[in-house]
Amino acid sequence: MLKVDGHELERRLELFREAARAAGIKLTHQRLEIFREVAGSLEHPSAESVHRALSASMPTLSHDTVYRTLWMLTDLGLVSTLGPKRESVRFDANPEPHHHFVCLRCGLARDFVSTELNELRIPDSVSDFGSIQATQVEVHGICNDCQAQQPAD
Amino acid sequence: MLKVDGHELERRLELFREAARAAGIKLTHQRLEIFREVAGSLEHPSAESVHRALSASMPTLSHDTVYRTLWMLTDLGLVSTLGPKRESVRFDANPEPHHHFVCLRCGLARDFVSTELNELRIPDSVSDFGSIQATQVEVHGICNDCQAQQPAD
DNA sequence: TCCTAAATAGGATAGATTCCTATCAGCGTG
DNA sequence: CACGCTGATAGGAATCTATCCTATTTAGGA
Known part of the structure; x- marks a missing residue:
């Protein structure tokens, strides 16, 4: 499992704390751990794998919380998504380079x-x-x- | 609903017929209509919207057929997908341009x-x-x- | 026209994501 | 530092996306 450098991770966590304070968002344990998990990985995890990774230390963590938190982080601009957001697979039949x-x-x-x-x-x-x-x-x-x-x- | 130019669409359909023949794949009515729908749209439709668009004229068309056909077209190289293929949403917390x-x-x-x-x-x-x-x-x-x-x- | 392998329909199933609501907890206030 | 308000969480239900299964149908070569 690839990991982000510790100092860099702390820097990102601090950015999150500031952004949350500025936005009037509560700093819950769940949110901090979820952010740490995404920001600490180089693997671009899915919500599911974040949940899996954390459920050892937080057995009651719900899927809903993971999803809500990740989208909240996206809204704050701290996280982005790969490919088109929240959608099903989209197909492209344009054979020209584009x-x-x-x-x-x-x-x-x-x-x-x-x-x-x-x-x-x-x-x-x-x-x-x-x-x-x-x-x-x-x-x-x-x-x-x-x-x-x-x-x- | 944006449409691809008629001549261009015919050209793509002809490419499909050739590719299918070359690959020993049967040219069913369903496959032709599904390809026509994707190749004729500029909207990069999902499998679901292809099914919706065709179910008026083909009421018994199954979801399975739409999915199978679209992945088959992808394997033939006639269609591609936007973003990472067949997966859940993936998150990215790297704040640097990359x-x-x-x-x-x-x-x-x-x-x-x-x-x-x-x-x-x-x-x-x-x-x-x-x-x-x-x-x-x-x-x-x-x-x-x-x-x-x-x-x- | 006939045959056979491949393709389809339709429902069941699996997996991803969101919704719902009773309960809980962060954090500002006194 | 305890209190209370309001937003956040847990857990399960519901929804949506995608695939699997199998009996039936059909394209296309003989």
Whole structure:
């Protein structure tokens, strides 16, 4: 199990404490442990694996708490998600090289093309992880419709 | 509902017919309609929305058929998925700008950094979709562990 | 047209995520 | 430092997503 450096983890925990205080959010034991688990791992865990990892030391921890906390951390900007948020698998039948704009609120996804972005140089170190098949750019933002509904944060 | 240009759609359907023939896969009515639905949309639909869209004209279409067909199209290389395949939501507490390597088989995700990739120029047209918050590069491939298990395709 | 292997329908099942509500606890106040 | 209010939690039920199972159907070659 890969771990984040201890000092770095403490720094992230401090950021969380500050952000929680600023947002008027209570610092419960559950929240601190859940954040520690996500921030301390390099594996980008799922809610399920966070729950599994913590249930040894906190046998009564509920799934609901893990999910609520992770989304709360996401709202605070301390955590993000891989791929389109809270949704089912989405399919893409565009055979041309292309890139995606994805709305962080509603999951809307749109293609765009750019010959420049098709030819990115990826650091050599990445091939230590495995063989590379394709590379694409994901632009995250808020789509026009979502902005119209709830203009600013 | 945004639609792909008719000629382009016919071209993609023809590619599918050829690929199916080459792979010895039967061209059923269900498969053609499911492919038409995905290839004809710019919205990157989920399996559920494909099923919903088709159930008017094919009331007995089963969920299983939609899922099987979409994964089959993925295996043929005619369709891809957005984000890590067939998994639960994954969380990321790394506050520094970074990019991801994602294994297409097992969903393993790892961060890497690159100041060069942090400063990509995104086409102006993308801001027509909405406001941009962040940009990151996703490298898709097969991780070392998965390659060891099943070396080649 | 006939046959066979492959594909489908539909319901059961498994897994992920959210909802509901009674109980609990952080933290500001006195 | 005890008290009380309000937000947070536990636990189970409900929902949604995706897959599995099997009897029946069908594409496509002979």
